[in-house]
Amino acid sequence: MCGITGFIEWRGDLTQHSQLLVQMTETLANRGPDAAGTWISGPCAFGHRRLSVIDPENGAQPMITRHDDKVYAIVYNGELYNAPELTKELKQRGHHFRTQCDTEVLLHAYIEWGPDCTEKLNGIFAFAVWDGQREEVFFARDRLGVKPLFYSQVEDVLVFGSEPKALLQHPKVQPVVGPEGLAEVFIVGPARTPGQGVYKDLQELRPGHAMIYSRSGLRKYAYWTLESQKHTDNEEETAVKVRELLQDTLERQLVSDVPVCSLLSGGLDSSALTALAVDYYNRTGQGRVNTFSVDYVDNDKHFKSHSFQPGADGPWIKRMVDELQTNHHYIAFDTPELAAALDNALFARDLPGMTDVDSSLYLFCREIKKNATVAISGEAADEIFGGYPWFHREEMLSSGTFPWSVAPKMRAGLLSPEIRDWIRPLEYLGDRYSDAVAEVPKLDGETGKQAQMRIMSYLNITRFMPTLLDRKDRMSMGVGLEVRVPYCDHRLVQYVWNIPWEIKTVGGREKGILRKALEGVLPEDVLYRKKSPYPKTHNPAYLNVVRQQVLNILDDATSPILPLIDAARIRELAASEESSSNLPWFGQLMSGPQLFAYLAQVNLWLKTYNVSIK
Numbered sequence: 001m002c003g004i005t006g007f008i009e010w011r012g013d014l015t016q017h018s019q020l021l022v023q024m025t026e027t028l029a030n031r032g033p034d035a036a037g038t039w040i041s042g043p044c045a046f047g048h049r050r051l052s053v054i055d056p057e058n059g060a061q062p063m064i065t066r067h068d069d070k071v072y073a074i075v076y077n078g079e080l081y082n083a084p085e086l087t088k089e090l091k092q093r094g095h096h097f098r099t100q101c102d103t104e105v106l107l108h109a110y111i112e113w114g115p116d117c118t119e120k121l122n123g124i125f126a127f128a129v130w131d132g133q134r135e136e137v138f139f140a141r142d143r144l145g146v147k148p149l150f151y152s153q154v155e156d157v158l159v160f161g162s163e164p165k166a167l168l169q170h171p172k173v174q175p176v177v178g179p180e181g182l183a184e185v186f187i188v189g190p191a192r193t194p195g196q197g198v199y200k201d202l203q204e205l206r207p208g209h210a211m212i213y214s215r216s217g218l219r220k221y222a223y224w225t226l227e228s229q230k231h232t233d234n235e236e237e238t239a240v241k242v243r244e245l246l247q248d249t250l251e252r253q254l255v256s257d258v259p260v261c262s263l264l265s266g267g268l269d270s271s272a273l274t275a276l277a278v279d280y281y282n283r284t285g286q287g288r289v290n291t292f293s294v295d296y297v298d299n300d301k302h303f304k305s306h307s308f309q310p311g312a313d314g315p316w317i318k319r320m321v322d323e324l325q326t327n328h329h330y331i332a333f334d335t336p337e338l339a340a341a342l343d344n345a346l347f348a349r350d351l352p353g354m355t356d357v358d359s360s361l362y363l364f365c366r367e368i369k370k371n372a373t374v375a376i377s378g379e380a381a382d383e384i385f386g387g388y389p390w391f392h393r394e395e396m397l398s399s400g401t402f403p404w405s406v407a408p409k410m411r412a413g414l415l416s417p418e419i420r421d422w423i424r425p426l427e428y429l430g431d432r433y434s435d436a437v438a439e440v441p442k443l444d445g446e447t448g449k450q451a452q453m454r455i456m457s458y459l460n461i462t463r464f465m466p467t468l469l470d471r472k473d474r475m476s477m478g479v480g481l482e483v484r485v486p487y488c489d490h491r492l493v494q495y496v497w498n499i500p501w502e503i504k505t506v507g508g509r510e511k512g513i514l515r516k517a518l519e520g521v522l523p524e525d526v527l528y529r530k531k532s533p534y535p536k537t538h539n540p541a542y543l544n545v546v547r548q549q550v551l552n553i554l555d556d557a558t559s560p561i562l563p564l565i566d567a568a569r570i571r572e573l574a575a576s577e578e579s580s581s582n583l584p585w586f587g588q589l590m591s592g593p594q595l596f597a598y599l600a601q602v603n604l605w606l607k608t609y610n611v612s613i614k
Contacts, residue, residue: 002028002031002032002048002049002050002051002061002075002076002077002078002162003025003028003029003030003031003032003048003049003077003161003162003163003166003477004028004046004047004048004049004061004075004076004077004126004127004128004149004160004161004162005021005024005025005027005028005046005047005048005075005160005161005162005166005167006021006024006044006045006046006047006075006128006159006160006161007021007024007045007157007158007159007160007170008043008044008045008137008157008158008213009043009045009156009157009158010043010156010215011043011156014040014042014043014044014045015040017040017045018038018040018045020169020170020171021038021040021045021046021047022038022047023169024047024161024166024167024169024170025037025038025047025048025049025166026049027163027165027166027169028047028049028161028162028163028165028166029049030348030477030478030479030480031049031051031077031162031163031477031478031480032048032049032050032051032480033049033051033480034050034051034052034480035049035050035052035060036048036049036050037050037060037061037062038062039062039064039073041071041073041130044073044130044137046062046073046075046128046130047062047075047166048061048062048075048076051373051477051480051482052257052258052373053079053256053257053258053373053374053482059099059101059103059104061074061075061076061103062074062075063076063103063104063107065104065107065108065111067111067133068133070131070132070133071130071132072107072110072111072129072130072131072132072133073129073130074103074106074107074110074127074128074129074130075127075128076103076106076107076125076126076127076128077125077126077127077147077149077162078123078124078125078126078127078142078146078147079102079123079124079125079253079482079484080102080105080106080121080122080123080125081122081123081249081252081253081255081489082120082121082122082123082252083102083105083123086105086109086120086121087105090105090108090109090112093112095108095111095112102123106121106125106127107129109121110129110131110138114131114138115138115140115210115212115223118140118210118223118224119223119224121142122252122489122490122491123142124142124144124146124147124484124485124488125140125141125142125147126139126140126141126142126147126148126149126162126205127139127140128160134214135214135215136212136213136214136215137158137212137213137214138210138211138212139151139160139205139210139211139212139213140205140209140210140211140223141205141206141207141208141209141210142207142208143207143208143224143490143493144207144208144380144461144465144466144469144488144490144493145194145206145207145208145465145466145469145470146469146473146485146488147162147473148162148163148204148470148473148474149161149162149204149205150162150163150164150167150197150202150203150204150205151167151202151203151204151205151211152167152170152172152173152197152201152202152203153201153218154172154173154201155172157170157172158213158218159172159173162477163350163474164197164198164199164202164350164351165347165350167202168199168609172201173199173201173202174199174200174201174612175199175609175610175611175612176199176200176201176611176612176613176614177198177199177200177611177612177613178200178613178614179422179423179424179428180196180423180428181196181198181199181200182419182422182423182564182613183423183424183425183428183429184196184198185198185351185352185602186411186412186414186415186423186425186564186602187405187408187411187412187423187425187426187428187429188402188405188428188429188432189352189405190353190354190404190467191402191404191405191463191464191466191467192204192466192467192470193432193435193463194206194207194462194463194466198351205220206222207462207466208222208223208224208225209221209222209223210223224490225441226441226458226461226493226494226497227441227494227497228441228442228443228446228454228497228498229443229498230443230498231498231499231500231503235503235506235513235516238499238503238513239513239516239517239519240517241495242492242495242496242513242514242517243517243518243521245489245491245492245495246272246276246486246487246489246492246517247276249486249489249491249492250273250276250277250280250376250486251276251280253376253484253486254277254280254281254376256373256374258372258373258374259290259371259372259373259374260277260372260374260375260376261289261290261291261292261368261371261372261374261375261376262274262277262289262290262291262292262326262375262376262377263291263292263293263368263375263376263377263378263483264291264292264293264317264320264321264326264328265293265313265316265317265378265532265535266293266313266314266315266316266317266318266319266320266526266532267313267316267378267529267531267532268381268511268514268515268518268522268526268527268529268531269378269381269382269487270377270378271316271320271522271526272378272514272518272521272522273376273377273378273486274289274291274320274324274326274376275320275323275324275518275521275522276521277289277376278324278325278326279521288325288326288327289324289326289327290326290327290328290329290371290372291321291324291326291327291328291329292328292329292331292364292367292368292375293313293317293328293329293330293331294331294332294333294360294361294363294364294535295313295314295330295331295332295535296332296333296334296335296338296360296535296537296538296539297332297333297334297335297539298539299312299535299537299538299539300312300314312532312535313532313535316526316529316532317330319523319525319526320526323523323526329367329368329371331363331364331367331368333360333363333364335537335539335541335542335545336545337363338356338359338360338363338537338542339359339542339545339546339549339597341359341360341362341363342355342356342358342359342546342597342600342601343604344359344362344478345358345359345361345362345475345478345601346601346604346605346608347478347608348362348474348475348477348478349470349471349474349475350474350609351605352598352601352602352605353471353474353601354467354471354594355546355593355594355597355598355601356536356537356542356593356594356597357471357536357594358471358475360535360536360537361471361472361475361476362475362478362479364475365475365476365478365479365481365483366479366481368481369479369480369481372481373480373481373482374481374482374483374484375476375481375482375483375484376483376484376486377472377483377484377485378485378487379468379469379472379483379485379487379488380465380468380469380485380487380488381487381511381514382460382511382531383457383460383461383464383465383468384457384460384461384465384487384492384493384496384497385496385504385510385511385513385514386453386456386457386460386501386504386505386510386511387510387511387531388403388460388510388531390403390404390456391453391456391460391510392510397452397453397456398452400433401429401430401433402429402433402436402459402463402464403456403459404464405429408425408426408429409426411425412425412426413566413569414565414566414569414570414599415564415565415566416563416564416565416566417566418563419563419564419565436458436459436462436463437455437459439458439462440454440455440458441458442454443498449501450500450501453501453504457497461493461497465488469485469488472485496513499513509528510531511531515527515528536591536594537593542593543579543592543593543596546593546596546597546600547574547579547592547593547596549596549597549600550570550574550596550599550600551571551574553599553600553603554567554570554571559603559607560603560606560607560611561599561602561603561606563613564602564613565599570599573592573595574596579592579595579596
């Protein structure tokens with residue numbers, strides 16, 4: 001895994017800008033702590049930071065090769081899980097390889113098939129290739145958006161990078177945010193609209209998309225989308241297929257030249273991956289699997305059950321560790337660490353995010369990095385298989401908005417009247433929801449409940465899931481840890497997409513078909529426990545810290561957030577009993593402590609990134 005950046009300018013001498021390219025590349029040092037490289041030739045400047053995972057000795061980037069007397073160059077962030085098959089096919093077509101790394105495989109795949117190479121790839125990736133034959137640059141991002149890729153086209157320059165911070169080093173890319181960007185920050189969140197970079201001149205290449213930049217301009221297109229088809233397998237066949245796909249993708253993702261571990265919460269998704277990894281390690285003689293879990297000091301004393309967090313994870317983690325005999329590492333953070341890391345999480349994401357859920361993940365990944373370079377995570381199973389409570393509540397299914405944004409009026413009420421009038425947040429949210437629903441690939445003859453659940457699945461896979469993947473990428477890569485997400489294998493996602501809802505919920509349970517597929521893999525009590533999300537702190541000390549931060553911001557007349565918000569309303573909330581609740585009262589995913597932490601992050605973002613609002 002790595003960080004990539006660069007710029008293309010058809011006029012001028014880019015060698016004059018070599019120091020600028022180095023500065024852009026260095027902003028991504030955390031993503032690639034092992035090596036750095038830059039390359040400038042003609043109109044193209046590429047920069048790369050490397051985290052060595054496969055063939056550490058020979059995989060330096062930018063990687064350059066000649067073919068038919070033309071130069072090809074690549075910068076690449078990702079992992080190809082079908083590299084061995086591609087290598088074999090390319091060798092049969094006359095290609096020769098100097099290394100064992102998948103970067104060279106990807107570059108030769110592009111040389112052989114051009115832009116159509118994306119159809120051949122199984123993996124997570126964001127990459128740019130300079131094509132000396134066509135004199136253009138080809139960009140692509142993986143199908144589900146596991147790896148990020150931002151770009152900005154300003155005048156005659158195209159700037160790109162793994163994170164906004166790299167692009168913002170370029171003088172043509174300014175940290176200006178307009179009404180749409182503010183609406184994304186204050187009303188659409190936590191799930192950004194696909195393609196939205198928040199900054200005015202910044203966009204994100206959408207998952208499953210590619211683009212070509214040549215002297216004639218920029219062309220973007222989708223090379224992969226979900227396809228709605230009739231599901232013909234019965235319940236038993238479906239369960240077998242799900243298990244086969246999951247096992248195949250996990251075993252592909254366990255391949256590495258550096259240590260691999262598993263994140264273990266004791267829930268269905270991570271326990272299944274860990275159990276399958278232990279089985280694979282046992283079969284291949286690789287010893288014990290290292291597992292890691294995260295919690296908070298004294299969380300057991302303050303925990304209160306609710307629908308999104310029905311039970312604590314601690315006993316279930318021990319249950320799985322005892323069952324699988326993994327080499328487990330229990331990691332716990334206290335309130336001061338968690339609050340202090342909110343700043344680190346903001347800088348890793350370049351935007352306000354999911355507050356303590358981000359900062360704890362940042363700290364968690366930092367601890368894991370001391371023992372491993374690659375981790376396996378259960379991210380995305382709930383979006384794909386329908387695990388969240390909002391899949392199963394009629395009032396949320398028929399709310400007419402995103403299920404994670406069902407309190408938009410409350411959120412809009414935080415804004416100053418002038419900003420509300422300018423960005424029209426409720427109208428903006430309504431338009432984004434309509435856009436999303438209009439994209440859903442319909443299935444002929446599908447009506448009623450089936451059509452309703454297809455819409456909900458699409459919203460989760462294309463809007464909410466990328467947010468969690470972005471969070472996982474930024475927090476992990478912020479400390480140089482690669483996290484792989486087997487549930488995001490596009491073959492599995494496409495297959496599960498078309499499973500009818502009554503089979504997905506077989507046995508009357510959320511994720512019923514996944515549970516059925518894992519029978520015999522997990523103990524029955526773990527297999528059928530209620531879903532529990534990534535843990536949050538329940539310690540009232542955390543509330544006190546972040547609430548005081550917001551009050552200090554409100555008392556400082558120079559705070560850049562003040563013109564944007566209704567300060568009196570926020571003071572009122574801070575003094576209310578509601579604010580002390582850890583229940584998700586301010587929208588489905590935001591509690592009182594998270595609201596205050598979020599506002600503090602927005603203020604720090606505006607100040608540190610010198611954001612202009614216009």
